[in-house]
Amino acid sequence: MKINKIFIKNFKSYYNDNEYDLTVDDNKNVILIIADSGYGKTTLMQAINWVLYDEEYLNRFNKGKGNNKITLENWINSTYIEEIKRQNTYGEIEVSMHFEDDNNKYQITNEYVFSFDNSTIQYESHSHTLKKLANNSSQWTSVKSLESEINKILPKNIVQYFFFDAEKQSRLTDPSNQKLVREAIYNVIGLKTLEEAEENLKQIARDFNKQLSALPLGDFQKKQNRIVKLEESINQDEIELKDIQSEIEEIEEYIIDIERKLIDIPDSSNIQEEIDTLKKEKSQLISEKDSLENNIANSNFLLTPTFLESDLYNLKTALNNLKNEGKIPGSINTKLIDEILMAKTCICGADLEKNEGKKAHIEQLKKRIAQQSEDSYKLLEIFVQIGSYIETTDFNSLKRKHNDYIKGVDSLENGIVQIETKIKELSENLGDLDNKEIKELKEKKDELDIGLKKNIEVKGSIAQRKESNEKELEQFRDELGGLALKNKQAQKLRKMIDLTRKVEHELNQIFHDFAEQIKRTISTTTESSWNSLVETTRRLNFEIDDDYKFKVTNNYGSNAINDLSEGQKQGLVLAFVSAISKASDTFPPYIIDMPFGRLGESPQTEVAKLLPKSCKQLILLLNKPEYNEITKKYLQPKSKKTYTLTFDSNKRKTIIN
Amino acid sequence: MNKRKLLRDYLESIDEDTTKQVTYRVLEIQRESEMSNAEKVRRIKGVIENFSNNED
Numbered sequence: 001m002k003i004n005k006i007f008i009k010n011f012k013s014y015y016n017d018n019e020y021d022l023t024v025d026d027n028k029n030v031i032l033i034i035a036d037s038g039y040g041k042t043t044l045m046q047a048i049n050w051v052l053y054d055e056e057y058l059n060r061f062n063k064g065k066g067n068n069k070i071t072l073e074n075w076i077n078s079t080y081i082e083e084i085k086r087q088n089t090y091g092e093i094e095v096s097m098h099f100e101d102d103n104n105k106y107q108i109t110n111e112y113v114f115s116f117d118n119s120t121i122q123y124e125s126h127s128h129t130l131k132k133l134a135n136n137s138s139q140w141t142s143v144k145s146l147e148s149e150i151n152k153i154l155p156k157n158i159v160q161y162f163f164f165d166a167e168k169q170s171r172l173t174d175p176s177n178q179k180l181v182r183e184a185i186y187n188v189i190g191l192k193t194l195e196e197a198e199e200n201l202k203q204i205a206r207d208f209n210k211q212l213s214a215l216p217l218g219d220f221q222k223k224q225n226r227i228v229k230l231e232e233s234i235n236q237d238e239i240e241l242k243d244i245q246s247e248i249e250e251i252e253e254y255i256i257d258i259e260r261k262l263i264d265i266p267d268s269s270n271i272q273e274e275i276d277t278l279k280k281e282k283s284q285l286i287s288e289k290d291s292l293e294n295n296i297a298n299s300n301f302l303l304t305p306t307f308l309e310s311d312l313y314n315l316k317t318a319l320n321n322l323k324n325e326g327k328i329p330g331s332i333n334t335k336l337i338d339e340i341l342m343a344k345t346c347i348c349g350a351d352l353e354k355n356e357g358k359k360a361h362i363e364q365l366k367k368r369i370a371q372q373s374e375d376s377y378k379l380l381e382i383f384v385q386i387g388s389y390i391e392t393t394d395f396n397s398l399k400r401k402h403n404d405y406i407k408g409v410d411s412l413e414n415g416i417v418q419i420e421t422k423i424k425e426l427s428e429n430l431g432d433l434d435n436k437e438i439k440e441l442k443e444k445k446d447e448l449d450i451g452l453k454k455n456i457e458v459k460g461s462i463a464q465r466k467e468s469n470e471k472e473l474e475q476f477r478d479e480l481g482g483l484a485l486k487n488k489q490a491q492k493l494r495k496m497i498d499l500t501r502k503v504e505h506e507l508n509q510i511f512h513d514f515a516e517q518i519k520r521t522i523s524t525t526t527e528s529s530w531n532s533l534v535e536t537t538r539r540l541n542f543e544i545d546d547d548y549k550f551k552v553t554n555n556y557g558s559n560a561i562n563d564l565s566e567g568q569k570q571g572l573v574l575a576f577v578s579a580i581s582k583a584s585d586t587f588p589p590y591i592i593d594m595p596f597g598r599l600g601e602s603p604q605t606e607v608a609k610l611l612p613k614s615c616k617q618l619i620l621l622l623n624k625p626e627y628n629e630i631t632k633k634y635l636q637p638k639s640k641k642t643y644t645l646t647f648d649s650n651k652r653k654t655i656i657n
Numbered sequence: 658m659n660k661r662k663l664l665r666d667y668l669e670s671i672d673e674d675t676t677k678q679v680t681y682r683v684l685e686i687q688r689e690s691e692m693s694n695a696e697k698v699r700r701i702k703g704v705i706e707n708f709s710n711n712e713d
Binding site: 144145146147148150151188189190193194196197200201203204207492495496499500502503506507510514517518521582583584585 | 659660661663667675676677679680683684687688689690691694697698701702705706708709710
């Protein structure tokens, strides 16, 4: 960057229109502005800053001034203000500058139009414009992004290192002022930009977090976790239900099996019943047997004279024969009849005794025999009839009955024996059954019934829990469905927050990496520039240490910064500025206010020699004592123009000569 | 080594690294001196949102 011309109108001590031609060339690269204090030489530097950075410069200027901040009104020429007030008209404050950079030409103008309303300034309009004549163009164009363009040419954060008060700048060499060095390096890497970026990122992260908090997610995560737990619980319940169902079925099968076994094993009560029935049957049989035996006894009595049977047959046969032969006596004596009857009684007496009908019949026959005893044949017939009766009826019947009785008794006895055997068997079975398997099986069944009941209860409880969980799950799923979209937004926001923080961290990392590299570069470049500018420093080593302090050591490694001459120190400052210029890739003119300050003669020579070499365009703002024979000797040959400023104290205005 | 070279080197190191890409874009936006800070914040937010979405 090279400044060619500057027009200053009503800015501080510059009343109305003023112009500086600051054009330099390679051989004569120095502009000298010489004036006493307060005559407007520092104002020139301020005007250049103001035209470039406008309000931002004013803010920078006011930094650290507390309540003594100045306003633009303070920078309007006071004589001019009085005129405007008096004339009650519009006024203007304006600075324009022509400069070039990278073969492009620029015209920048900063202008405010104002008026006064009862001593209060009113700004009517403001115009901050930049025109550019590009290298390959013949037409001036307005630059829309003025700030951006100017910052590329000369970043506002480092301009202070090129437009500076030499005395203030020399404080850089003070070892206790590492803060200034650090600040300079941080400014080169654009600390403010990075700080602002970090601040903005923090703000953005806060905004995203606010948005995230504002999302009515409720306890989405909790609900999601609950869903997972419910699903797990339901799955677990299903498994448990299956298991318990299997167990129930197994128990049921076992119970059925036991029941089958119990059915297969005769029931003791049935057996007892059967035994009782058998006993009754037996009793009945015994009773029948007794009756039969009684009958047998009776029939035995009747049949006792069985020996008479053959006799009676013989008698009958004999009688029949006699009858047939006609040899039956004409009269049958009663003796025979009695014998026959006796025999008859013997044969069936008892029966006859018991059977009244028969007895009566026999008695009737007896009477008839007695009545018809004379009729032998008739008697014989009666007698035969009795024999036949005995033979055919009573006796045979009795005999058959008797045999039947005996058979019946035998049969009954057999039946009784069978019953007794059966009762014995059953009783034995009953005895076996009562104490063992049935008891065990019944106990087992009871145990299983309890287990089954418990399992059914547990199954019911699990099923109930599962059902309740399923309902809850369904409810949560419904709720989550509504929240899913918001959750997606939340996830997106979380990602953005995460990325924002990563970028913030990255910026911080970049900042430290850049700072370290730039420090190293500036350190090396400063040393070489210093050694090149000031020959007497070639045996000295320079570095910016870890604490951002200037560190100068001699060849023996000893600290030599306090041994430096003022000239060497000033050279170091210029070398440092030069290093900043290179590191920031910015090559503006140096505007140095009071470069010789309170330097003694010797350092003045040193500084005067090195200054023109330090940059391509050098504007030196000197007070009159500074421009002496010593400095003049080295500066005048390099000076393209020398301006001497005077001051009209009546009109309070700078006059450029 | 100067600042521009540092930035150039950084730009070359970006590759596919989302964080670095966003960081570089943030720096570009932040250096826009004509832009109000509110606008910078808005644009940076947009960049972060886009890159977050692209990562999906």
